[in-house]
Amino acid sequence: MKTDTTFTSVLSLFKKVWCCVRHVSGDDAYEQYLKHHADFHATTLDAPPPLDRKAFFKLWQESKWKGVKRCC
């Protein structure tokens, strides 16, 4: 039993770290965008449908590199 709980806690810790890595690298940016869209825009009637993954990623990457993003 005890090893079971240790295993689950290690697993949940690993999951947490993995989520963090995905978040910090932008791997889950599309999921975040869908969530934002559902929370803020989907409630209005004439809201445009969310972008698909490819279109969103294109927009996201282009807006990311508009200003000073990297330093010396």
Add this chain to the structure above:
Amino acid sequence: MTITKKIIWGLLAVLGAYAVSVIALHRGESINALWLITAALCIYAIAYRFYAAWIATKVLVIDETRATPAERLDNGRDFIPTNKWIVFGHHFAAIAGPGPLVGPTLAAQFGYLPGTLWILVGAVIGGAVQDMVTLFFSMRRNGRSLGQMARDEIGVIGGTAALIGTFIIMIILIAVLGLVVVNAMKHSPWATSTVAATIPIAMIVGVYMRNIRPGRVLEASAIGVALLLFSVLAGGWVDHNATLRVWFDHDGLPLAYAIILYGFAAAVLPVWLLLAPRDYLSTFMKLGTVLLLAVAIVILRPDIHMPAVTQFTDGTGPIFGGKLFPFVFITIACGAISGFHALIASGTTPKLLSNERDIRMIGYGGMLLESFVAIMAMIAATVLEPGVFFAINSPAGVVGKEAIDAVAKINSWGFAVTVEQMEQLAKDMGESTLFARTGGAPSLAVGMASIFGNAFGKHMLALWYHFAIMFEAIFILTTLDAGTRVGRFMLQDMLGNFNKKLGETSYTPSVILTSSIVVAGWGYFLYIGVIDPNGGVNILWPLFGIANQMLAAIALSVATGILVKSGKLKYAWITGLPLAWLVTITTTASYQKIFSEDVRIGFFAAANDLSAKLASGVMPPDKASVAPQLIFNQHLDAYLTLFFVVVLWIVVLDMLRLCLRYIQKKHILMTSETPYVRTCL
């Protein structure tokens, strides 16, 4: 604070003070690197816990109940309330470039002590404060940029100066970083082929992220990192293959042309193909390698062989000319205080903060971590035998072209090194020679390779060396790509005022025109740096340092002005003090670079010396052919330095005028701070 906590902090302070006194007073054969690490960590901890906390609560008066722009303007794209660790990751990845690795390596010519003390004190009192207050003021203004804040808070002059300063600093920075890469790849088929391989690898990653599996950043990066490691291995095969190696065995000049061509392509190509994927790879490599270096230093506890202070504090140093004051403060910008950070701290990062209290960790803490990277670079450079360090870093123009002359010269300075020792080292590292590889990257790579080699196995020294070169090159090239693109956008923005069409970022003729201008700008300085027999680092790095410190002075002027305007005159010293120091060192360094009679320091002196030699006909024909260009360049550099110092003084005086008007209760620009809104998070 409980009594236990007081005791713990007291003990930490005693340990830190002891470690600093050990590194400062030690005058023996060698000293353990762990003392530097201990001193650094204690100083950072105390500064973060007390000074930064005091600034946050008493000076900036951080308000946890106030909604941040990320909350108020949340749009799911650039304004997003984000977890503080994630913002920290983004912020650190953005600020930590090659600067903190190169600067300390070059400044090690003064010995390990001056650079180390400046990295620690400069970061704690200057750089980290600048980053934190700029982040705070930008956050209170919806994430406005430094230039916009300068315009809104001080006036049009300050804003324009910040804009022009940013543009020129970018040009000089890219040129000097390009030179570092060229010097690392010169006649090294292994390094050149590995660095060249990073371009198609980045493109593969880009196509994968864009078309094959859109947005799967981690998968694509994992593939990219695996390919990069393979390219280091494959570079070794290229080096051992007689037909292949000639393809990658080049002089400095063709390599410089290749980099210029590459820079142009990177600025014109879409971001998804080259810049964005390269950036992912360089960020992962950077974090991984810095972590590995830290672990290796702690496991290995290497001894530092460089003396605490060398005789070159008198200004006769081989890597760059000039006395300890002011040149150590100019050479180490990133790692102590870097004006460039103010551009990151105003703009991207403030739009992600979910609560004002995160500012201390991200602004102040982020800079402390960068400072720690600089300390590790200092350790990696100074664990080398000083004779070896100077043999790698002294340009041929100073010590002579032949190995035997270079060794004799370095021995005459009192540093032991032999030709056989250098040949063996070059063989171990898989290079044909390690003499005159000025720029910092090769000596840092030798230092890192010997640390990694000792910690993880000595038989792979050549592999570790080229891994380190690849690691430095990949994020130097990222800075080069990103910088050229930013320069292009800025130029298009400026041209847009005269011709609307030229201001459109997707209008191809404008893209080609502006990219060409930016690339030609840094390409020129890179070209001159490569043909300069004294190794262009002597000219370009101080110029970059002066420009970067000028930008820091602009950021600190803006911050000081805002503090005074908000009725916090009695606290204005927290930014005013580092500002006064920066103005002092930048002005002194500029004065010396312009007016010094010493040909290795003064631009005009060097130009006059070259003209005299050219006129008297004593110059060998190969040098005489490039002399007119070098003379022109020395003049240009002198006027550029003059320009920097004039801009700096204009901004500072403009800020002082504003403060004076405030004290006299005359009319001044209103503060542009956004009104209070209560947080709902």
